[in-house]
Amino acid sequence: MSALSPLALLAYLLIFVGLVGSLLPVVPGPIFIWLGALLWAANDGFQAIGWPTLLFLGILTILAWTSDLLLTTLFSRKVGASWKAIFGAILGGFVGGIFFGGWIPIIGTLVATLAGAVLGMVTIEFLDKRDLRLALRSTQGYMLAVLASSALEALLALAMILIFVWQAFLSPVS
Numbered sequence: 253m254s255a256l257s258p259l260a261l262l263a264y265l266l267i268f269v270g271l272v273g274s275l276l277p278v279v280p281g282p283i284f285i286w287l288g289a290l291l292w293a294a295n296d297g298f299q300a301i302g303w304p305t306l307l308f309l310g311i312l313t314i315l316a317w318t319s320d321l322l323l324t325t326l327f328s329r330k331v332g333a334s335w336k337a338i339f340g341a342i343l344g345g346f347v348g349g350i351f352f353g354g355w356i357p358i359i360g361t362l363v364a365t366l367a368g369a370v371l372g373m374v375t376i377e378f379l380d381k382r383d384l385r386l387a388l389r390s391t392q393g394y395m396l397a398v399l400a401s402s403a404l405e406a407l408l409a410l411a412m413i414l415i416f417v418w419q420a421f422l423s424p425v426s
Contacts, residue, residue, distance in 0.1 A: 263292035267413060274316070274409035275362065275402060282316040282405065285309070285412045292420065301419045309412050316408040323401040324394070331393025332386065337377040341394055344372020370395065 266288030274281030286309050293301035328338050348368020349361050373394055377387035 257295065259295040260292060263288040263295065266291065267416065271409055271413060274406045280317065281409050282313040282412060285409055285416070286313045289412070289416045292416070296420075300421075300423065301416070305415065305419050309415060312408050312412050312415075316405045319404050319408075320401040323404065324397045327397035327400070328390070328394040331390055333373065333377065333390035333394055334380055336380055337373045337387075337390055338394070340376030341369040341373035341391075344375075345369035347372075366395075366398075369398070 266284045269279075270281040270284030270286075270288060272281065273279030273284055286306070289301060289309055290306055293306060325338060328341075329335075345365045345368045348371070349365035352360075352364035352368070370391055373391045374387050377390045378384055381387060
């Protein structure tokens with residue numbers, strides 16, 4: 253397969269979006285990486301990257317997705333955040349990223365998403381508990397969980413890309 257064919261370029265774009273997405277709380281980055289690897293492999297006739305590699309990348313994708321959900325939710329609940337506040341953070345992050353993040357590509361989206369999540373969580377926690385200190389403590393715990401899960405997701409995404417590069421370009425085809 254030509255490394256610059258239209259399908260290969262689309263696969264590279266998906267992988268790049270996946271890498272960037274692994275740093276943004278709203279975008280499911282590893283899924284895009286897996287889809288890019290699948291497209292690249294299908295276009296290559298599954299010669300350099302076969303189903304065992306795609307299955308392993310799929311497992312890493314599921315691990316990244318579930319760890320993101322579990323770390324954020326469990327840690328937030330541990331510091332006293334309510335389910336409503338977690339939903340407020342998710343909704344606030346989504347709204348912030350979509351409506352206010354486009355001014356500065358990637359960085360603006362990341363900042364607006366995080367600001368929206370913080371504002372959404374603090375607002376819901378304050379309305380629920382009527383105690384700003386508790387609302388801020390819950391939000392701080394949520395943000396630490398988001399950072400931890402984002403770091404883990406980014407590491408898994410990087411591992412996926414390294415496996416893709418190794419299999420696609422560095423491993424001899426038999």
